[in-house]
Amino acid sequence: MKVFCVAEYRFDELNPLSIELLNLANQVKGDGSSEAVVIGKDVGKYAEELAKYADKVWKIEDDSLENYTPDLYVDVLMQLIEREKPDMILIGNTAQGGEFAPYLAAKLNAPIATDVVGVDVSGGVKVSRYLMQGKLMVDMKLKSTPCVLTIRQGVFKEGAEIGGEIVDAGIKPSKESRRKFISYIEPEVGEVDIAQADIIVSVGRGIEDESNIELAQELADLLGGVVAGSRPVIDNGWLPKDRQVGISGKVVKPKLYLALGISGAFQHVMGMKDSELIIAVNKDPEAPIFGVAHYGVVADLFDVVPELIEKLKELKGA
Amino acid sequence: MKVIVLAKHAPDPESEISVASDGKSVNTSGLVYDINDWDRYAVEEAIRIKEDKGGEVVVVGVGTNCDDTLRKCLAMGADRAIKIPVDTSFDAYQTAEVIKEAIKDEEFDMILAGLMSQDLNNAQVGVLLAAMLDLPIATAVAELNVEDGKVIAKRELEGGYLEEVELPTPCVITVQSGINEPRYVSIMGIKRAKSKEMKEVSISPSISTLEIEKMYLPPVKKAEMIEGDPSQIAEKLIEILKERGLI
Numbered sequence: 421m422k423v424f425c426v427a428e429y430r431f432d433e434l435n436p437l438s439i440e441l442l443n444l445a446n447q448v449k450g451d452g453s454s455e456a457v458v459i460g461k462d463v464g465k466y467a468e469e470l471a472k473y474a475d476k477v478w479k480i481e482d483d484s485l486e487n488y489t490p491d492l493y494v495d496v497l498m499q500l501i502e503r504e505k506p507d508m509i510l511i512g513n514t515a516q517g518g519e520f521a522p523y524l525a526a527k528l529n530a531p532i533a534t535d536v537v538g539v540d541v542s543g544g545v546k547v548s549r550y551l552m553q554g555k556l557m558v559d560m561k562l563k564s565t566p567c568v569l570t571i572r573q574g575v576f577k578e579g580a581e582i583g584g585e586i587v588d589a590g591i592k593p594s595k596e597s598r599r600k601f602i603s604y605i606e607p608e609v610g611e612v613d614i615a616q617a618d619i620i621v622s623v624g625r626g627i628e629d630e631s632n633i634e635l636a637q638e639l640a641d642l643l644g645g646v647v648a649g650s651r652p653v654i655d656n657g658w659l660p661k662d663r664q665v666g667i668s669g670k671v672v673k674p675k676l677y678l679a680l681g682i683s684g685a686f687q688h689v690m691g692m693k694d695s696e697l698i699i700a701v702n703k704d705p706e707a708p709i710f711g712v713a714h715y716g717v718v719a720d721l722f723d724v725v726p727e728l729i730e731k732l733k734e735l736k737g738a
Numbered sequence: 739m740k741v742i743v744l745a746k747h748a749p750d751p752e753s754e755i756s757v758a759s760d761g762k763s764v765n766t767s768g769l770v771y772d773i774n775d776w777d778r779y780a781v782e783e784a785i786r787i788k789e790d791k792g793g794e795v796v797v798v799g800v801g802t803n804c805d806d807t808l809r810k811c812l813a814m815g816a817d818r819a820i821k822i823p824v825d826t827s828f829d830a831y832q833t834a835e836v837i838k839e840a841i842k843d844e845e846f847d848m849i850l851a852g853l854m855s856q857d858l859n860n861a862q863v864g865v866l867l868a869a870m871l872d873l874p875i876a877t878a879v880a881e882l883n884v885e886d887g888k889v890i891a892k893r894e895l896e897g898g899y900l901e902e903v904e905l906p907t908p909c910v911i912t913v914q915s916g917i918n919e920p921r922y923v924s925i926m927g928i929k930r931a932k933s934k935e936m937k938e939v940s941i942s943p944s945i946s947t948l949e950i951e952k953m954y955l956p957p958v959k960k961a962e963m964i965e966g967d968p969s970q971i972a973e974k975l976i977e978i979l980k981e982r983g984l985i
Binding site: 430489490491494514515516518519521522523524525526527530531532533534535546550551552553554555556557558559560561562563564598599600601602603604605606607608619625643651652654655656657661662664667668669670671675676683697698699700704706708710711712713714715716717718719723724726727728730731732735 | 749751752755757764828830831834856857858859860861862865866868869870874875876877878890892893894895896897898899900901902903904905906909914915916919946947948949950951952953954955956958959960961962963964965968969971972973975976978979982984985
């Protein structure tokens with residue numbers, strides 16, 4: 421099986437997920453090949469990194485490809501795919517990959533599965549993925565090839581170096597991009613950097629109302645920690661954006677991560693799973709957060725947290 | 739400015755989730771349905787554009803039982819609704835295909851949709867539709883500014899970064915949650931919605947690219963569970979924190 425892996429980089433760094441795509445490609449290629457595709461203005465250094473893990477690296481270079489646009493990525497990929505005829509195209513499930521992958525699939529009339537965590541090619545292409553925010557899994561068959569898969573980060577970390585060749589694909593964009601890149605905007609810096617905190621009391625949808633943030637704050641103060649939150653809390657404006665834990669917010673590794681009323685969607689878990697001690701309180705026994713926590717409490721946080729605050733106060737007073 | 743906005747009537751993943759007896763679908767009995775959370779933000783954004791620039795908001799729903807969600811959108815301020823009474827499968831191509839057919843006579847400036855659905859989490863329909871219509875796209879938009887003949891969008895990237903891009907209209911925009919603060923439905927809104935048009939357009943999907951083999955509960959390593967009444971739980975948690983030298 422000939423497997424294409426579309427690489428991604430930003431701010432001068434190759435996304436490690438690009439190597440994970442190649443690890444997966446090497447697992448499933450059989451007597452075929454793993455072939456990275458890297459697109460940009462000057463991609464030599466990325467190509468060299470990718471070549472360690474790929475049978476072949478295709479470089480597609482042009483001044484107009486300096487910044488990613490879905491229009492031109494799809495345009496040049498279509499040209500290469502129609503010429504080289506891969507069976508499978510792997511793309512990272514990222515802000516960038518998640519955007520152009522379905523577009524590419526539709527232009528190829530190819531089946532697509534997004535946010536894939538397992539691939540089996542023993543009889544056609546079968547993939548596994550989560551749904552219902554991590555509460556269910558599904559195995560499904562893609563009915564034809566070529567097919568497009570976007571791959572979840574962190575799943576295919578293991579792989580060996582193979583050392584392949586780097587080839588200029590000789591492909592140029594056939595048109596101008598309709599979408600124009602303007603600029604990157606850096607995250608705002610707030611008063612507290614949660615990534616530096618040893619103790620984080622983190623709240624999710626289960627905190628129910630802005631007025632209840634106080635309760636988390638009181639607990640955090642007693643523990644000498646800071647308050648952070650998951651996406652719904654930030655979306656509601658109950659905590660500032662710089663307090664968001666997750667892929668689109670901050671990655672934290674505190675000594676204690678106390679997750680209150682957080683269900684544990686993947687995008688959040690990737691931001692806190694490496695914490696030294698994770699304690700989760702959630703009403704829902706099926707909440708995916710219990711899959712990553714060291715200790716779990718199935719209870720209403722409004723029952724448990726006030727008790728915890730009382731006992732911590734007693735302890736401090738004593 | 740005429741905006742088409744896609745709204746899915748979708749089960750809340752916080753409701754009771756289990757696998758149906760066929761082993762290939764979700765058991766619907768424990769599910770609570772509402773407008774897909776991401777689409778709620780898309781509908782709000784569409785209405786704000788209309789309030790600012792004038793024009794029309796047309797909401798499109800797919801599914802035999804999507805009336806409640808469409809009415810909610812009308813009550814929020816959408817002008818009319820198109821209902822496609824077909825239950826498409828897991829396959830996002832089917833949903834995109836029937837929407838494309840249903841809106842083919844609408845001359846719109848923009849299609850707005852949520853980044854993904856809260857139940858399937860595919861994040862595909864908006865982009866597939868854009869590709870089928872050959873329109874430019876921006877996904878995961880966290881801030882949107884509409885100008886004459888173009889839009890400026892700030893897309894959410896990893897690590898708190900944003901990417902600012904410019905697109906000509908017509909285009910397709912999928913929004914990230916938190917882009918705005920969706921309004922609540924007012925009593926007046928509900929009254930007004932009753933006289934608004936909800937047109938049914940029957941279309942059957944012709945594409946099928948996927949086949950579900952199995953649906954199941956994910957195998958998880960479980961945390962050590964602490965049980966007891968709230969006081970006992972607090973006591974045990976404090977013991978753990980003490981052991982670790984955290985207090």
